[in-house]
Amino acid sequence: MSRFYSYRNANLVPYTPGEQPKVLNVTKLNTNECPFPPSEKAWAFAREHIRPLNLYPEIQCIDVRRAIAELHDIEPDNIILGNGSDELLNFAFMTFCDDRRAVAYPNISYGFYPVYADLNHVPALEIPLREDFSIAPEDYFDLGRNIFIANPNAPTGMALSPDQVEEILTHNRDHVVVIDEAYVDFGGQTCIPLIKKYDNLLVIQTFSKSRSLAGGRLGFAAGDKALIADLNIIKYSTNPYNINSMTLAIGLGVLLDEETRIANCRTIMENRAYTAAELEKLGFTVLPSCANFIFAKTGAIDGKALYAKLKERGVLIRHFDKPEIWAWNRITIGTREQMDILLTNIREILEETP
Numbered sequence: 001m002s003r004f005y006s007y008r009n010a011n012l013v014p015y016t017p018g019e020q021p022k023v024l025n026v027t028k029l030n031t032n033e034c035p036f037p038p039s040e041k042a043w044a045f046a047r048e049h050i051r052p053l054n055l056y057p058e059i060q061c062i063d064v065r066r067a068i069a070e071l072h073d074i075e076p077d078n079i080i081l082g083n084g085s086d087e088l089l090n091f092a093f094m095t096f097c098d099d100r101r102a103v104a105y106p107n108i109s110y111g112f113y114p115v116y117a118d119l120n121h122v123p124a125l126e127i128p129l130r131e132d133f134s135i136a137p138e139d140y141f142d143l144g145r146n147i148f149i150a151n152p153n154a155p156t157g158m159a160l161s162p163d164q165v166e167e168i169l170t171h172n173r174d175h176v177v178v179i180d181e182a183y184v185d186f187g188g189q190t191c192i193p194l195i196k197k198y199d200n201l202l203v204i205q206t207f208s209k210s211r212s213l214a215g216g217r218l219g220f221a222a223g224d225k226a227l228i229a230d231l232n233i234i235k236y237s238t239n240p241y242n243i244n245s246m247t248l249a250i251g252l253g254v255l256l257d258e259e260t261r262i263a264n265c266r267t268i269m270e271n272r273a274y275t276a277a278e279l280e281k282l283g284f285t286v287l288p289s290c291a292n293f294i295f296a297k298t299g300a301i302d303g304k305a306l307y308a309k310l311k312e313r314g315v316l317i318r319h320f321d322k323p324e325i326w327a328w329n330r331i332t333i334g335t336r337e338q339m340d341i342l343l344t345n346i347r348e349i350l351e352e353t354p
């Protein structure tokens with residue numbers, strides 16, 4: 001840290017992203033990307049409609065917001081776009097949380113929530129998951145805090161139903177409840193329809209997973225128009241052109257090709273069932289997942305060791321340095337071929353392990 005670094009963030013521990021190797025010849029199952037690129041139909045649209053790059057992007061992002069609004073039967077003013085959903089999560093902390101408006105989130109969840117809480121100097125309460133790794137809605141009743149929940153949760157993949165989220169909303173009418181639906185398209189149910197009923201609900205989704213655009217950096221938040229107007233104050237006070245013209249063009253192209261998204265999600269869900277069943281045959285415990293990853297452990301080898309041995313063999317999965325989940329690994333679901341490479345390597349590692 002240089003002598004110029006602000007004292008305000010002296011103790012900030014940054015988020016550790018999953019490894020992003022430069023080479024492409026690894027089996028990359030560590031950061032929950034989609035294994036399929038955006039479709040040719042989406043690219044054709046993007047090429048035809050991209051705004052000249054010598055001009056600033058269209059600042060209101062109206063075409064993309066309108067297309068999302070149509071999909072969810074809401075209005076464009078219910079939507080704000082972000083440079084990835086990470087930016088929107090940070091905007092939500094900046095907009096709705098402070099030293100007097102504290103926050104709560106599960107103790108095992110997306111690793112960026114504690115970082116954004118620290119960055120924005122927001123007191124945070126971590127609510128333990130239940131023994132079976134589930135989130136119990138009643139643990140979030142009347143906390144007197146804003147709430148952030150990933151649904152499906154990461155890294156467990158387990159999901160709450162919209163009815164359960166509604167219970168949390170009714171018990172927190174005076175606080176903002178942020179539901180992070182990064183993985184909702186792989187078997188969860190979206191809570192976006194509830195924004196019409198609850199002015200304290202903000203739902204955040206990403207184009208990084210089911211829409212194949214992790215490299216494009218695009219996410220959106222849906223909520224009551226007043227919440228979205230608040231978020232826009234922060235957007236226009238930080239980076240008004242937060243979505244670049246290339247991403248706006250391919251984002252709209254992807255939105256206009258729902259068939260591809262749906263087909264890709266179906267394939268991922270089939271590959272998930274296949275991988276979970278094969279791992280269970282090998283003695284693994286696999287949590288029931290509604291996401292494009294599974295969370296698994298085996299008594300035969302600990303999570304960190306399995307991660308390291310797979311990495312030596314060119315297969316990347318994710319291990320988290322947290323005592324409660326030390327035994328576990330999070331494995332992104334890719335193509336059937338990628339999953340077979342993973343399974344072959346795991347079988348060989350288990351055979352070598354005394």
Ligand code: PMP
Binds near residue numbers: 084154
């Ligand atoms: N929420 C959760 C739960 C995630 O796992 C991720 C991906 N790391 C994100 C949000 C952020 O995704 P992105 O910024 O790519 O939209």
